[in-house]
Amino acid sequence: MRFLPHLLKRFIEKGRLVVIDAGGSYQSFGTGRDGPEVTIRFADAKLERELFFNPELVAAEAYMDGRLTFEGGSGVYDFLYLFSINRKGLGSHPVQQGLRRAWRGLRRWHQSNPLGRAASNAQSHYDHPPDFYRLWLDSRMIYSCAYFPTPDASLEEAQEAKLRHIAAKLKLEPGMKVAEIGSGWGALAIYLAERGVHVTAINVATEQLAESRKRAEAAGVADRITFFERDYRELTGSFDRVVSVGMMEHVGVNHFDEYFATVKRLLGPGGFAMIHAIGRMSPPGTTAPFIRKYIFPGGYVPAMSEVFSSLERVGLWAADCEILRLHYYWTIRNWRLNFEAKRPEVVAMMGERFARMWEFYLVAVELGFLHGSNMVYQLLLANERDAVPVIRDYIVDEERALAKLA
Structure with a gap:
């Protein structure tokens, strides 16, 4: 993994996230304190890059499609609980800040609800x-x-x-x-x-x-x-x-x-x-x-x-x-x-x-x-x-x- 660790090191402060990449390598992020320990596995190498650029959407889609799975008793609830108690760290990454600014700039278009x-x-x-x-x-x-x-x-x-x-x-x-x-x-x-x-x-x-x-x-x-x-x-x-x-x-x-x-x-x-x-x-x-x-x-x-x-x-x-x-x-x-x-x-x-x-x-x-x-x-x-x-x-x-x- 080359891209995602830069994000996860800033992001995971409470609890621990263990990531098993498509090649079977393990990386761990977080202290393990004040939160759950969650283990996820990637089915393909592309997923790491995709998650780095749009983690909120890609994590959901990857789970829906079976490209992101949980191991060792972890599940969606623990994964999203870990995300929710660390979400301030996600917003501190420069790339994520830029993406959020771009997303915010589109909000009026996203929320356009004319008749029909x-x-x-x-x-x-x-x-x-x-x-x-x-x-x-x-x-x-x-x-x-x-x-x-x-x-x-x-x-x-x-x-x-x-x-x-x-x-x-x-x-x-x-x-x-x-x-x-x-x-x-x-x-x-x-x-x-x-x-x-x-x-x-x-x-x-x-x-x-x-x-x-x-x-x-x-x-x-x-x-x-x-x-x-x-x-x-x-x-x-x-x-x-x-x-x-x-x-x-x-x-x-x-x-x-x-x-x-x-x-x-x-x-x-x-x-x-x-x-x-x-x-x-x-x-x-x-x-x-x-x-x-x-x-x-x-x-x-x-x-x-x-x-x-x-x-x-x-x-x-x-x-x-x-x-x-x-x-x-x-x-x-x-x-x-x-x-x-x-x-x-x-x-x-x-x-x-x-x-x-x-x-x-x-x-x-x-x-x-x-x-x-x-x-x-x-x-x-x-x-x-x-x-x-x-x-x-x-x-x-x-x-x-x-x-x-x-």
Whole structure:
């Protein structure tokens, strides 16, 4: 090996990485302290050079293709855990710094989501067969951050608590009109409709909408939910409440003002919105190349400065902001463990390469919420300063009342 050691000597400070090259030679990097010991093997000599120039993308692709394998009990989790606790060292290498600057310069192009392309980007992720997602999500198939009353709560309990927490913040009254931007498999729309409101739910993922309609019928609330296959910019009408969960991550930095202007336009007099999305506590950045290429094309997790700057430009009141710091780590940990337990079924349904890709994705994102800068925020937004109750106690009061009805 000629290229990679220059990077790995700077990179691996905690734990130890043992690399077996294509010729069978061993090299070790790191102290072995404060982290796992991971042994990887390269199937060919080209991989070392490729990893040096684009480690985040190439490591994932090499694992997916079987060119990078683990030995001695090591696995994807240990490998990415080692990466996550040493990631500051990766950014200190001059070549990596140059590549990151170049990648950042392309971020607006990477995140371009005009009408049409936005739907195509979303469908590439969400239009896998519902039976695949059913293997590892909760029974409602909620694919967004849960709300854990305690870290050891079950995924079912935490997702129920999330629905209750959102409904409480919305302070619903029977007969209200609610717009949901990005409706997933319909769990939130169904939950809200069961509380006596009418929901107009939009989504661009055809498979999700078909499943949502079936679930609404089974729950007996199909007459109170209207599902549309529609981009958020195409939604019209006036609503008492607007809610959007796990959607803003797909908007892209070029379109934040369009997104919030849509929310502003949809709110009727005295109405307000609840936005739940992933953010970062660090300054503005980019989407990791593996995530952008294989998982969420067009996606971007915004810095809070970008979110609030857009709100200022659009002219919406930020009436409340709650930061969920560890809840998504606990959520994805549950998903990953469920996925691991069902991995043979995933392989039978989707193939080995897909299973490896998804495994890499779940582990990487889980650790991003443990060691990285990611978190989840919930905003309450309004056109009028007093549309949202001025004392936050109402949220707890509403949650308790909803819990009694469960």
